[in-house]
Amino acid sequence: MSLSTPPKASFLASLKAFPSTIWKSIFRNPLPSNDLERSATSFTNFFLHIHPVKVHKNSLRPLYTFGLGLISFFLFVILIVTGILLMFYYVPATSQAYDRMLDLRGSVAFGTLLRNMHRWGAHGMVAIVFLHLCRVFLTGSYKKPREFNWVVGVILFLLTLFMSFTGYLLPWDQLAFWAITVGTAIAGYAPVVGKDIQFLLMGGTSVGQEALLRFYVLHVAVLPAVLTLMIAIHFWRIRKDGGLSRPEDADPVISLEAMPTVKASVLEPKKTYGLQGLVRGPLTKVGEIPDNTVFSWPNLFLAELFTFVVTLSAILVVSLLFNAPLEEPVNALHPPNPAKAPWYFLGLQEMVSYSAFWGGIGVPTIFVLLLLGAPYLDRGPGGVGKWFSRDRLLANTIFITFVVANIIFVIIGTFFRGANWAFVTPW
Amino acid sequence: MAVNLKRTSAEDSEGGRTSRRRMLGWLTGAGLAGSAGLSAVSNFVFIKPRATYGQPQRFSVGKPEDFPSGTRAILAPRGICIVREGSKLAAISITCTHLGCTVGAADTGFACPCHGSRFDQDGNVTGGPAPRPLPWFQVTLAPNGEIEVDKDIEIAPGSYLTI
Numbered sequence: 207m208s209l210s211t212p213p214k215a216s217f218l219a220s221l222k223a224f225p226s227t228i229w230k231s232i233f234r235n236p237l238p239s240n241d242l243e244r245s246a247t248s249f250t251n252f253f254l255h256i257h258p259v260k261v262h263k264n265s266l267r268p269l270y271t272f273g274l275g276l277i278s279f280f281l282f283v284i285l286i287v288t289g290i291l292l293m294f295y296y297v298p299a300t301s302q303a304y305d306r307m308l309d310l311r312g313s314v315a316f317g318t319l320l321r322n323m324h325r326w327g328a329h330g331m332v333a334i335v336f337l338h339l340c341r342v343f344l345t346g347s348y349k350k351p352r353e354f355n356w357v358v359g360v361i362l363f364l365l366t367l368f369m370s371f372t373g374y375l376l377p378w379d380q381l382a383f384w385a386i387t388v389g390t391a392i393a394g395y396a397p398v399v400g401k402d403i404q405f406l407l408m409g410g411t412s413v414g415q416e417a418l419l420r421f422y423v424l425h426v427a428v429l430p431a432v433l434t435l436m437i438a439i440h441f442w443r444i445r446k447d448g449g450l451s452r453p454e455d456a457d458p459v460i461s462l463e464a465m466p467t468v469k470a471s472v473l474e475p476k477k478t479y480g481l482q483g484l485v486r487g488p489l490t491k492v493g494e495i496p497d498n499t500v501f502s503w504p505n506l507f508l509a510e511l512f513t514f515v516v517t518l519s520a521i522l523v524v525s526l527l528f529n530a531p532l533e534e535p536v537n538a539l540h541p542p543n544p545a546k547a548p549w550y551f552l553g554l555q556e557m558v559s560y561s562a563f564w565g566g567i568g569v570p571t572i573f574v575l576l577l578l579g580a581p582y583l584d585r586g587p588g589g590v591g592k593w594f595s596r597d598r599l600l601a602n603t604i605f606i607t608f609v610v611a612n613i614i615f616v617i618i619g620t621f622f623r624g625a626n627w628a629f630v631t632p633w
Numbered sequence: 634m635a636v637n638l639k640r641t642s643a644e645d646s647e648g649g650r651t652s653r654r655r656m657l658g659w660l661t662g663a664g665l666a667g668s669a670g671l672s673a674v675s676n677f678v679f680i681k682p683r684a685t686y687g688q689p690q691r692f693s694v695g696k697p698e699d700f701p702s703g704t705r706a707i708l709a710p711r712g713i714c715i716v717r718e719g720s721k722l723a724a725i726s727i728t729c730t731h732l733g734c735t736v737g738a739a740d741t742g743f744a745c746p747c748h749g750s751r752f753d754q755d756g757n758v759t760g761g762p763a764p765r766p767l768p769w770f771q772v773t774l775a776p777n778g779e780i781e782v783d784k785d786i787e788i789a790p791g792s793y794l795t796i
Contacts, residue, residue, distance in 0.1 A: 384734065388747055391732035406677075410685040412733075420680075539709035541734045543746035559748040559762050562731055626739075627749030627761070 238503055247503040254507070256441060260499040261506045264452035264591070270345070271450065273513045274338035279437065280517040281331040286430065288324040296376065298422035300415045303378035304535040311532075322525035328370050330521065332550050335366045343580070343605050346589040346598050347451035353581035355443040358436055360577045365433050367550070372425040374548060375418060379533040384545040386421070387413050392558060392566035400567075412538075453591035456498060543625045552619030553612045559627050573608060693779040697722065697796045700780075705754075707738055713770060713782060714738075716754075721793035724772050724782045725756045730765040743767065755790055766790060 215223075235251075238244040245259040264270060295314055296306050310317035339359060342348055348356035375386045390413065394404035409416030444450065473479065533542070547555045557565030576583075580601070589595030594602060624630035692711065700706060700717045707714045712735070713724045727736050727743065734747035741759065743752040751760035756767030771786040772794040780794075 384747065387734065388732045402681075406681055409680075409682050410687050412687060414687065416682065416686065539735060540737075541746050543737075545734060545747040555748070558732065561762055562764065565762075566732075626744050626746055626751075 241501065244501040244503045247507075254502075256445075257502045257506060258445065258449065259502060261502050262449055262452055262456070263498050263500060264456045265450040266500070266505060266509055268509075270593075272337075272341060273509070274334055274341050276510060276513045277517050278331060278335045278338055280514050281327050281334060281521070282433070282437070284518065284521060285324060285327045285331065288320050288327065289426065289430075291320050292324055293426060298376070298419050300378060300418055300536070303376065303418065307377045307379070307532055318529060319525055322528065322530045323521055325530035326524045326528070327521050328373060329548075329550075332366055332370055335363050336550075339363055339577075340605075340609065344602055345451060345591060345593055346595060346601075347591070348581040349451075349587065349590050350581070350585070352443075352447045352451060355440060355447055356581050357578055358440045358443065360574070362433070362436050362440060364574065365429060365436065369425065369429050369433065370548070370550070372421045372429065375413070375421045376425065377532060378418065378536050380536060380542050381531065381533045381546075383413060383536040383538065384541045385547045385551070386417065387541075388545065388547065388555070388558075389551070390417075392554075392562065395563045395567050397567075451591045456591065544623055544627050546619070546623070549616060549620055553615035556615040556619035556623070559623075576608075690785045691781065691783040693775060693781045694724075696779055697774075705738065709735065711782070713784070714743075715780075718793075720796050722772060722780065722796055723793045724770045726768045726770065726784075728767075729763060730758075730767060731761070731763040736767070757790070 235243060235246050238247055248254050248257050248259045292310070295310060295317065297303060307321075310321050342356065342359065371386075371389060375382045390404050390407050393407060394400045396403060405411070407417070407420065408414075409420050546552060554566065554570065557569060559565070561568075584598075584601050586597065588597030621632040622629055688711070694708060694711065694713075694715060697717075700715050700722065702717055702719050704717045705714060707727060709727070712726060712728050714727050716723045716725060728734075729736050729745040729747065729750055731745065731748055731750050734745050736743040736745045736750070736752065739751070741751070742754045743756065744750070745761065745763070749761045750758065750763035752763070752767055753759050756769065758764075758766055768787045769790045769792065771783045771788050773781050773783070774794065774796065775781045
């Protein structure tokens, strides 16, 4: 028996409160109107709980991050959604795959748009993830304590490339077939295990039904699962490593010397002193130190929403304007001339045209090992949180040299190579 | 706040000997790691196909009369080029030794459209990144009078079957 029975609400009043009762059962907190409720957003909302309550102002500077990491993630989300929708109509069989591509164009509502979004989103993700990697390097953000998250990031970049590579075969057109024939052959040049990897990837000795099925499973199940896990670790570590990197002078230094204290010689040994007896001036520094953080609600969340809307709009506009290419169906007897990989692999293909081992295995492996090892080789503490810091002239110069060299190879491979990979001038 | 989570060394070793608890810990760890390793290996065994569904490596290509002297017939589905000079006959691979593209006939021999490798009439590399000449396959005359090519057996370039 309860001591006080609540006043019995009238039936009509309950009915009137019905929608708001349901609403309040889902959203326990009202839209925040004071700081306590603002900080509660990160605690009480499942989708926001990954965020800190307060975020450093430096992390919100658009010209510091350009939002590249967020854009990569949003592109990944767009790719997951469009990819799942495309799966409803796709069959990973050599006899059907290409026809299904034509069906997407001709008889599936929004089929062309979804395929365009998936294709351009994938191109965009490769580009943006790479730019994100450049941003983190050029601002020295891989340094302590963020070394391992940089390693996770490099793995994410490689996974993104592998995602793109496995998706490339699925339309089963000429471009797909020959790019994968060449790509798996490059894997075959790896020392000791190369031939086994090539055989495992293709499920046989040539690109055929087995290869198509394997690439499909890798593309829609294995790699997305691994990628999702790695992204979760990547995000979790951002929080655990203290948020985004920022320059040392972004935070005020509390100097102990500046605090007026009482000299020990004036104290009487027998007497017990309270803390206020030892420190002169205001006891606590709270409120005196300039606070460089702002509440995530609304500052960070609005920035994220803005980035998402811009990303989605950009993909939509590009997908409405340009159709994803689809070449002739696979003809295993006649490679197109010249047979070219997607643009981001053309630097690799250009290098491969000089030497299959060095271009396809040697140089890329050295580049990846240098990337992975960067935070453990370059351990100087200077230059963190600033673009092109003078302190990091050597590391940045080496990095930019590699990037520019790759871009030059991509440009040569894209515009200056004609039939039989002979050098041509585009004009 | 300082809570010491370490067990004392007395619990772990009794008089320099490894305690039963630590021994069991080691055995458990080794067992779990071993099982994880074994399942990883068996996954690789699983995805490595035992049977493949490709074309047979040994096949017949027709009677010698189908290839008159001077023929250079590219049999693209088989991945070979049948060359006949007088009474001499040979089968040269048309799979590029660089990265597996199918080479096409060119004025001077063969040319690869993918990365620009060039080969002469006998399959020797004359340019581009190809590391090896195009292999020659064994050609035999089957009892029923048909030419049989075995792509599993490579022979020295320049060795012809005389008909």
